Amino acid sequence: MDNGFLGSILEKMNISNDSEKLDKLNSFYELLVEKNKVMNLTAITDYNEACIKHFADSLALIPYFDVSQCKTVADLGTGAGFPGVPLAIFFPEVQFTLIDSVNKKLLFIEESCSSLGIENVRVLHGRAEDISHGEFRQGFDLAVSRAVSNLSVLSELILGMVKKGGMFVSYKSAQSDDEIKSSSKAVELMGGRIEKVIDFTIPDTELERKFVLIKKVKDTPKRFPRKAGTPLKSPLG
Ligand code: SAH
Numbered sequence: 001m002d003n004g005f006l007g008s009i010l011e012k013m014n015i016s017n018d019s020e021k022l023d024k025l026n027s028f029y030e031l032l033v034e035k036n037k038v039m040n041l042t043a044i045t046d047y048n049e050a051c052i053k054h055f056a057d058s059l060a061l062i063p064y065f066d067v068s069q070c071k072t073v074a075d076l077g078t079g080a081g082f083p084g085v086p087l088a089i090f091f092p093e094v095q096f097t098l099i100d101s102v103n104k105k106l107l108f109i110e111e112s113c114s115s116l117g118i119e120n121v122r123v124l125h126g127r128a129e130d131i132s133h134g135e136f137r138q139g140f141d142l143a144v145s146r147a148v149s150n151l152s153v154l155s156e157l158i159l160g161m162v163k164k165g166g167m168f169v170s171y172k173s174a175q176s177d178d179e180i181k182s183s184s185k186a187v188e189l190m191g192g193r194i195e196k197v198i199d200f201t202i203p204d205t206e207l208e209r210k211f212v213l214i215k216k217v218k219d220t221p222k223r224f225p226r227k228a229g230t231p232l233k234s235p236l237g
Contacts, residue, residue: 013056017090021090029051070166084121107123143159152236168192170214
């Protein structure tokens, strides 16, 4: 296993790391690839590609947003644990809640975190539309999400979980400008305001990505999100 490759990308991104964190990421990679043989968790199994597209991409937020100021973070549609698990490894003092509607993916995350001694991750099985109306309503300081839905839909799914004054960070591809523009109505209806769009490139690659930072400025009206399935079927705005 080559700690050097991942460590050197992270250094170029100004993300300080140590061998304990790199070991955990590398072990998580091994567990992921092993489990991927028996269930569909990821299309990315090559080590270097996983370092770039899963680990470096998940952690790329660190230079732009101070995650350590948050007590609670939700990762909606975490899948095999991205970006939630890498971020949890880097912020052991912050409590991460990884949400997905597919329970077997969450079981993989739970098993992996327990075997790697990652204690600040809990999983939550369900659909965002339901979870947003329950005990977690406006409960998280920060919500993150990658590769789940377009920004209008995602805003309806997630902004109800974010505390007033908190932030939602959407991990997006470089080609999302139109999507971002057309989400502004949904963002506003949900009590959010697009604060910043950050472009970044993973070092030594041509992988261009964006973060959309959406500040939760008002309470989300009680009627949102609408019932499960509706946000995707007829997006707000
Ligand atoms: N974030 C991961 C996985 C993306 S795949 C990554 O970047 O690799 C999208 C995931 O979102 C799937 O696991 C799917 O089950 C989950 N998902 C989609 N809609 C959802 C919803 N409404 N509520 C909860 N999870 C959802």
